[in-house]
Amino acid sequence: MVAGNGPDGGEPDLEDTVALLGRTPGALDALLRGLPEACTSRNEGENTWSAFEVVAHLIHGERTDWIPRAKIVLQFGESRAFEPFDREGLAREVEGKSLGQLLEEFARLRSENLDELRALNLKPEDFGRRGRHPALGVVTLSQLLATWAVHDLTHLHQISRILAHPYREAVGPWSAYLGVLQCEGHSSP
Amino acid sequence: MVAGNGPDGGEPDLEDTVALLGRTPGALDALLRGLPEACTSRNEGENTWSAFEVVAHLIHGERTDWIPRAKIVLQFGESRAFEPFDREGLAREVEGKSLGQLLEEFARLRSENLDELRALNLKPEDFGRRGRHPALGVVTLSQLLATWAVHDLTHLHQISRILAHPYREAVGPWSAYLGVLQCEGHSSP
Numbered sequence: 001m002v003a004g005n006g007p008d009g010g011e012p013d014l015e016d017t018v019a020l021l022g023r024t025p026g027a028l029d030a031l032l033r034g035l036p037e038a039c040t041s042r043n044e045g046e047n048t049w050s051a052f053e054v055v056a057h058l059i060h061g062e063r064t065d066w067i068p069r070a071k072i073v074l075q076f077g078e079s080r081a082f083e084p085f086d087r088e089g090l091a092r093e094v095e096g097k098s099l100g101q102l103l104e105e106f107a108r109l110r111s112e113n114l115d116e117l118r119a120l121n122l123k124p125e126d127f128g129r130r131g132r133h134p135a136l137g138v139v140t141l142s143q144l145l146a147t148w149a150v151h152d153l154t155h156l157h158q159i160s161r162i163l164a165h166p167y168r169e170a171v172g173p174w175s176a177y178l179g180v181l182q183c184e185g186h187s188s189p
Numbered sequence: 190m191v192a193g194n195g196p197d198g199g200e201p202d203l204e205d206t207v208a209l210l211g212r213t214p215g216a217l218d219a220l221l222r223g224l225p226e227a228c229t230s231r232n233e234g235e236n237t238w239s240a241f242e243v244v245a246h247l248i249h250g251e252r253t254d255w256i257p258r259a260k261i262v263l264q265f266g267e268s269r270a271f272e273p274f275d276r277e278g279l280a281r282e283v284e285g286k287s288l289g290q291l292l293e294e295f296a297r298l299r300s301e302n303l304d305e306l307r308a309l310n311l312k313p314e315d316f317g318r319r320g321r322h323p324a325l326g327v328v329t330l331s332q333l334l335a336t337w338a339v340h341d342l343t344h345l346h347q348i349s350r351i352l353a354h355p356y357r358e359a360v361g362p363w364s365a366y367l368g369v370l371q372c373e374g375h376s377s378p
Contacts, residue, residue, distance in 0.1 A: 004202075005230040011355065011358070012227075012228075012355045012356055012359060014223060016224075016225050016228055019223070019224050019228065020224070020228065023220050023221075023223075023224065024220075026219035026220075027216050027217075027219040027220035027333050029290065030212060030215035030218070030219040030349045031212050031213075031215075031216035031221070031345075032212075034208070034212075035205075035209070035212065038201075038205060039205055058313060062335045124205055133362070136300045136362040137362065139362060139363070140361065143359065143360055143361035143362070144195060144358035144364060146360045146361045146363075148234060149353075149356065149364075150360055150369060150370065153349040153350075153353040153368065154353070154367050154368045154369040154370075156349040156367065156369075157346050157350060157372065158352075158368065160342040160343075160346040160349065161344040161346060163209060164338075164342040164343070166201045166205075166339065167201055167335045167339045168330065169200070170200060170331065170335035171218075171332055171339055172329065172335075173321075173322070173325040173326065173328060174325065174332060174335075174336040174339075177342050178339045178340065179346065179374055180338065180339060180343040180345075181339065185373065
């Protein structure tokens with residue numbers, strides 16, 4: 001990722017990334033709010049998440065992952081590794097909440113975090129600043145911000161698969177034409 | 190797919206399917222409208238579609254595929270095969286149009302088609318009625334309606350992949366954790 005405007009078709013720039021990050025809450029709200037609960041509470045089998053749980057996971061990331069890690073890079077560089085991200089942390093986000101409440105919480109936290117990102121007033125030279133991931137080793141601020149957006153897209157990709165999952169048999173012979181039914185996830189979950 | 194309410198976790202019913210179909214236009218609008226043009230006009234390489242082209246393809250399906258085929262099943266049964274779907278037909282939908290115009294057109298056509306579906310006033314026994322697909326052979330109305338919804342989800346899955354595509358290098362070592370970057374599409378395109 002580069003700091004300024006990239007050429008069309010080239011590497012994405014910060015403006016593209018912020019634009020994507022800003023749209024995810026609205027897209028998930030439009031997709032999921034008001035669906036029958038059976039659709040949003042179904043998962044893909046043992047040890048997989050429902051759409052509801054994915055939204056809770058995204059909330060947990062907003063609280064503990066992206067902006068907190070960006071601040072660690074800027075403040076400590078490689079000298080302090082990030083806290084490992086708790087993939088089970090979503091359990092604390094869901095207690096007593098409806099899907100509508102989670103969608104609103106995600107939208108609010110994302111908006112606040114994009115305000116924080118702007119307030120960091122990053123300069124072109126900041127994008128190459130290095131931090132330390134507890135498992136992956138040295139990473140840059142630029143890689144962290146790109147990953148934030150692609151993490152959203154990974155979960156949108158996952159939610160489309162979760163929602164399609166109960167239709168595996170129902171589509172009959174069309175199954176072969178429907179890529180989302182062939183997807184086994186590429187990563188866990 | 191069954192006609193009435195299925196048990197939670199069971200096979201999806203018509204209500205679930207109509208709910209999903211009704212949400213796709215809003216979800217794509219929230220995701221794509223106003224993104225930098227570079228994001229929505231990029232594709233994944235030769236002979237692949239951009240997000241813009243996927244929306245045009247969905248419009249073409251609304252005009253020529255789902256409801257027209259449902260009517261052929263109800264009127265002609267297996268005696269008349271569907272017209273083959275023209276995967277290149279999207280070219281006729283995009284001429285001179287902006288992405289915003291395509292998103293509005295898709296929303297309008299989808300809404301009209303869901304009105305038509307309701308007006309068909311399908312009875313439980315109608316879901317098993319059989320038609321003839323030009324390549325797949327005998328299919329049922331139930332399979333056709335399920336496929337309509339999963340076709341949307343296949344393209345939402347594809348769009349999340351298209352939007353992530355330019356970030357393949359930018360995410361650095363996080364690539365291994367980001368399932369959408371491992372996805373090669375499962376079907377064409």
